[in-house]
Amino acid sequence: MPHVDPPPEKVASPPAGALSPEDLMAAVARQPEALGRFFDHYVDRVFGLAYRMLGDRTAAEDVSQEVFLKIHRAIDRLDPQRDPGPWVTTITCNACREHWRGAQQKMRQKSVPLDEIADWQDAHPRSGDSPEEDVLRGERNTKVQDALMKLPDTLREVVILHDWQGLRHREIAEMLETSHAAVRKRYSRALEALAGLLGERP
Amino acid sequence: MSTHDTDIPREPTPEERAAAEAVQALGGPRAPEEFRARLRTRFVSGAIEADAPAADPVKARRSAPVVALFGLAAAAALSWLVWTGTQPDPWRYAGASGDSGEVWVCGHLMDPGDTDGIQAMLHAGTPIKTTGAMQFDYVMNDHLSVQLAPESEMTVPEWPRRWLGSTASCEVTYGEARFTTGPSYSSRLLVTSPLATIEVTGTTLAVISGQDSSCVCVLDGEVVMTDTDGTAHVVEAGTRRTVFREAPAHVMEILPMERMKLEMHRDLSAEQ
Numbered sequence: 001m002p003h004v005d006p007p008p009e010k011v012a013s014p015p016a017g018a019l020s021p022e023d024l025m026a027a028v029a030r031q032p033e034a035l036g037r038f039f040d041h042y043v044d045r046v047f048g049l050a051y052r053m054l055g056d057r058t059a060a061e062d063v064s065q066e067v068f069l070k071i072h073r074a075i076d077r078l079d080p081q082r083d084p085g086p087w088v089t090t091i092t093c094n095a096c097r098e099h100w101r102g103a104q105q106k107m108r109q110k111s112v113p114l115d116e117i118a119d120w121q122d123a124h125p126r127s128g129d130s131p132e133e134d135v136l137r138g139e140r141n142t143k144v145q146d147a148l149m150k151l152p153d154t155l156r157e158v159v160i161l162h163d164w165q166g167l168r169h170r171e172i173a174e175m176l177e178t179s180h181a182a183v184r185k186r187y188s189r190a191l192e193a194l195a196g197l198l199g200e201r202p
Numbered sequence: 203m204s205t206h207d208t209d210i211p212r213e214p215t216p217e218e219r220a221a222a223e224a225v226q227a228l229g230g231p232r233a234p235e236e237f238r239a240r241l242r243t244r245f246v247s248g249a250i251e252a253d254a255p256a257a258d259p260v261k262a263r264r265s266a267p268v269v270a271l272f273g274l275a276a277a278a279a280l281s282w283l284v285w286t287g288t289q290p291d292p293w294r295y296a297g298a299s300g301d302s303g304e305v306w307v308c309g310h311l312m313d314p315g316d317t318d319g320i321q322a323m324l325h326a327g328t329p330i331k332t333t334g335a336m337q338f339d340y341v342m343n344d345h346l347s348v349q350l351a352p353e354s355e356m357t358v359p360e361w362p363r364r365w366l367g368s369t370a371s372c373e374v375t376y377g378e379a380r381f382t383t384g385p386s387y388s389s390r391l392l393v394t395s396p397l398a399t400i401e402v403t404g405t406t407l408a409v410i411s412g413q414d415s416s417c418v419c420v421l422d423g424e425v426v427m428t429d430t431d432g433t434a435h436v437v438e439a440g441t442r443r444t445v446f447r448e449a450p451a452h453v454m455e456i457l458p459m460e461r462m463k464l465e466m467h468r469d470l471s472a473e474q
Contacts, residue, residue: 035246043241047233061237068245137229144224163225178441179454188212195217198224 024080038075038084039068045085046092052160053096055149063095070095089165090175093157100153147197155190162187293324293358296339300352303334326360332377339470343384346391347471351378359391374411380464382406382471397445401426405439406468408460417444419456421464 019027019041026034046067051060070091078084148156161167161175169187173180214222233241244250298305298314305312307323307330314320314336324340330350332338338350340358350356354377371392381393381402391402393409397416400409405423410416418427419442428434429445437443437453442460445451456464 030248032246036242039242039245043233043238044230047238048230051231052228057234060231061234064233064237065241065250068241069250072245072248072250140224141228144228147221148225159222159225163222164228173453177435177443177453178438181455182441188214191214191218191221194221194225195215198221199217 018083021080024078024084028076028078028080030075035072035075038071042071042084042088043068046088049089049092049160049165050096052145052148052164053093053157054099055145059099063092063099066095066098067092086171086175089161089167093161093175096157097153144198147194150197151190151193155186155193158183158186159190159194292342292345293326294341294343295320295324296341296347298332298336298338300332300334300336303332303336303352305336305338306331306333324358326358328358329355329375330358331355341471345384347382347384347467349380349467349470351380353377354379359393374409376411376413378408378410380406380408380467382468384471397430397447399428401428406464406471408464414447415444417442419460419464421456421461421468 019038023034023037027038043064047060047064050063050067051057054060054063067088071088078087148160151159157176158172161172162169167175169183170180173183176183241250295317297317298320305314305320307320308328310323312320312323330338332350332352332354335352337352339348341347346359348356348359355375356377356379357373357375359372371394373394375396379393381391383402383405393400393402395409395411395416397411398418400407400418402425403423405425406421407423407425408417408419408421410419418425418437420437420439422439424436424438426434427437427443427445429451435443435451440456441453442456443451443453
């Protein structure tokens with residue numbers, strides 16, 4: 001079962017601008033409005049990263065719930081003077097790793113109901129593109145996501161964090177608590193494998 | 203989307219660049235509206251935490267047979283404990299080597315060639331100390347192989363009759379100890395050092411205790427290192443993690459010399 005690509009980022013752009021320290025302080029104080037702004041700011045980042053890591057909508061939803069549960073539990077320890085982005089990304093990566101370890105992932109990776117995917121796609125058409133462009137982009141993204149899912153978890157993680165999330169190798173190393181050199185090696189191996197997979201004929 | 207840096211070990215091929223660009227061009231999927239709305243409500247209201255402790259139906263289904271088996275397992279374990287309680291300590295002295303230095307066991311200076319004398323003193327909790335260039339090896343057949351490096355001190359780990367699913371421990375007081383688990387290894391051992399606790403669950407690793415730092419070097423498998431503040435960190439194969447008394451911890455690759463020593467220890471363990 002190929003992975004069907006969800007709607008792209010242009011539909012999903014997060015609220016403009018970073019959260020202010022005042023917003024974060026209010027979130028730390030668990031003020032509902034501030035928690036809502038925090039959620040709106042990060043929900044697509046969390047869901048998107050989980051989807052790219054896991055290749056499955058249901059799994060991405062499970063992980064997103066887990067991530068926001070952890071955020072809610074720990075938000076009073078957040079430093080309002082610092083960007084919470086790396087913290088949120090780290091929690092998401094760890095939740096994805098926990099998911100990989102679980103047996104559920106193996107079962108869910110196998111299939112996503114066709115009607116569910118169709119409903120989801122239809123509910124989020126991308127404006128401005130022709131139906132043909134939508135189809136072509138969807139096919140291309142599906143092929144890339146399928147190739148990503150064939151990589152070992154540790155390689156997929158690095159290539160997604162670097163090329164999709166836009167993190168530098170040093171940032172990834174800190175996040176994964178491993179060495180810079182190890183991340184570079186993994187990334188190099190991931191690209192090599194990915195190039196091979198994308199070069200294969202269907 | 204990406205701040206694509208080029209610090210990879212070699213220059214990527216055109217195909218690899220294209221693969222990276224293809225990943226960069228992937229969209230950022232938006233959370234489905236219904237899911238987003240539901241999760242937002244629970245997050246903002248705090249219901250997300252209230253719902254969290256709900257019983258996991260899978261675990262609940264598992265619990266019934268687990269409870270049923272518990273009695274049988276407990277009875278079997280008790281019988282085994284009684285039986286093993288009468289057995290001799292399984293640690294076996296495998297030798298000490300070094301051009302110079304001494305071996306101290308339980309506070310006694312020992313002749314490294316006195317196999318029977320050392321063997322007789324090798325019990326769980328016994329302190330062993332090496333000085334100079336002396337290195338001390340001991341094994342528990344098919345379970346665990348331990349090597350105390352020169353200028354080091356540790357206590358002998360407890361042995362299986364006391365493990366019984368709980369936790370056994372030993373301490374690397376200072377210096378370095380190397381551990382390799384064997385094919386029959388199935389227990390849990392905590393190696394403590396002044397600044398961290400390392401959980402051995404099947405691997406080859408070294409624990410190094412310094413005055414102001416503790417380090418674990420993992421050759422195979424992975425271990426969990428818990429700092430004194432209670433935070434646990436997985437240390438993967440090929441890496442070493444060092445915690446400091448007054449500085450942040452760091453993770454790096456194992457030094458080539460340590461890798462070589464651990465590989466030698468692993469190979470030696472396979473022969474023992």
